[in-house]
Amino acid sequence: MTAFTNRVALVTGAASGLGRQLALQLSAEGAAIAALDLNADGLASLAGELAGRPIAWATGDVTNRDSLRAAVALLQERLGPVDLLVANAGIGRETNALDFRAADVEAQVAVNLIGVANSIEAVLPGMLQRRFGHLVAISSLASYHGLPKMGGYCASKAGVNALIEGLRLELKAYNIHTTIICPGWIRTPLTDNIGVAKPYIMEADYAARQIVAAIRQKRLFFAFPPPALWRVRLLRWLPAGLSDWMAARAARRFAKP
Numbered sequence: 001m002t003a004f005t006n007r008v009a010l011v012t013g014a015a016s017g018l019g020r021q022l023a024l025q026l027s028a029e030g031a032a033i034a035a036l037d038l039n040a041d042g043l044a045s046l047a048g049e050l051a052g053r054p055i056a057w058a059t060g061d062v063t064n065r066d067s068l069r070a071a072v073a074l075l076q077e078r079l080g081p082v083d084l085l086v087a088n089a090g091i092g093r094e095t096n097a098l099d100f101r102a103a104d105v106e107a108q109v110a111v112n113l114i115g116v117a118n119s120i121e122a123v124l125p126g127m128l129q130r131r132f133g134h135l136v137a138i139s140s141l142a143s144y145h146g147l148p149k150m151g152g153y154c155a156s157k158a159g160v161n162a163l164i165e166g167l168r169l170e171l172k173a174y175n176i177h178t179t180i181i182c183p184g185w186i187r188t189p190l191t192d193n194i195g196v197a198k199p200y201i202m203e204a205d206y207a208a209r210q211i212v213a214a215i216r217q218k219r220l221f222f223a224f225p226p227p228a229l230w231r232v233r234l235l236r237w238l239p240a241g242l243s244d245w246m247a248a249r250a251a252r253r254f255a256k257p
Contacts, residue, residue: 005030010082013089015042017188021208034075062115072122082123087116088138095152105152112156133176145235184228
């Protein structure tokens, strides 16, 4: 038996990329997978890959509370109450200062932050009633500091951190754990949409193994990989002028030829 045996794990954004790898890894460790995404074909493919293991899937939009609530209710009817939420669904768009569009910021906040809040709302009442559960939010190292051409994405992920931190102490008394995951660049369809340098980029299956290990250990906060982590920590700690110089230097160093 593992920490996930006989547990129901709801993974949002499960049809592709990191979410799919997280679903595969959690299933391999004994979890029943409640997979949610907008991409029905990707979900059906995931279910086929996990044939013979407990899995149910439903299409749902994390930005639409009613749609999401209905999808989660359907999944819980099929598998049982959700024990573990992995709020992974996200999008990434460039936020270029020279062609700034508030709509790009709004779209990222809607999915990356409000989508997490909606996902929590769909499962938290049941966890409170049972006094048991685990909420995991996939944030990003981009949450540490605003980065050129990524302001909207950085803002959305910084909001995720603040949201989970705000819930953590209240939920502890109800035996509900929280985990914030801050990975660096991961090779997924999401990161393909952001045309900036991607140092220390990781493969999705490797990142999923690291994340599931952190979930298993019920870590409050997990950021990786180390080379990228210490750089963003410096950006946060240094005076603004120095952090700007460092960010600009890194952008030149890792720029595509």
